[in-house]
Amino acid sequence: MKFEAIRQEVVGEIGEAISLISGNEVEGLIDEIEKADKVFFIGVGRVLLSLKSVAKRLAHLGIKTVIVGEITEPAITDKDLLIVGSGSGESAIPLIIAEKAKKYNARVVHIGSNPDSSMKKFTDLFVRIPVTTKLDTQDAIKSIQPMTSLFEQSLLILGDIVALMMVRNKSIDIHSLWEYHANLE
Template sequence: MNYSEVQKEIRAEIFNTLEQIDDESVEKLLAEIKQADKVFFVGVGRVLLSLQSVAKRLAHLGIKTYVVGQITEPAITDKDLLIVGSGSGESAFPLIIAKKAKQFNARVAHIGANPDCSMKQYSDHFVRIPVATKFNLPNQTPSVQPMTSLFEQTLLLLGDSMALMLVREQDIDMHSLWEHHANLE
């Protein structure tokens, strides 16, 4: 198998998965983001890496974003949103953080693959990325890629799609976004 064949398979999987995400659930998540004073993100492993990219992209749009655990993380309040990335919805750390956020009356949005999971009890909103997780449930789309790569890739592109939706909705001049970009590089 060569690169050309493999990348075509991966692109097809990503395209198919993005097509299956419910528009209304994404629009509702965007409404939650716009309504929030601050938007916090939590996940683990490669999911966290994708969420960090989403947080950074939204920060470029002027949204106050924080990744749980970063040294400058402020207190969460009832005016804020916590976005949890967890394919299975069973990862221990995100569950603990979501429970804690609810104690402060923050809104919680879960982006995951499994709607019937432990995270459900803490989530106000759910966006489903319908791919196979570590539990390999029957209603999930399998992937040729290792482990949960398809979830992490789709999560990143979902975030970039939401950012572009915001740019177009708010008629943001793309060049002006550089004002929010890191400049100590």
């Protein structure tokens, strides 16, 4: 296969997935982020890699972000938010962490594909990326890509869209954000 043909298919899938995310859900996510003292992130595998990128970008906006499991992780409180990335909503570690966060009265946002997952009972807000995950739900976008690539890509793009929305909502000078960029590189 030629690069151009595959590129068109992949970019088309991402565009379709992003276009089907609810604006109201995204605005709710931004509201939750802005209300929180700290924003914690949990996921596994490539989903966690996408979430780490989202956390880093939000840190550039001055948001206190924490990756669950990092050595410097502080305690979660009722003033904090846990963002769970799990397409299926059935991954064991995110489920356990979400349940524990609720015991400390933290808010929980689940970004996933399956609205009727086990994660539902721990979730205050669900943001749906309607793509096929390890559970092949009927109303989800089918992907030509391996495994859950489309979910992971869409999650990363969604995070960058959220960051840009926050920049514009707060009229932040985008060039001033470099002060938050790592400088020990």
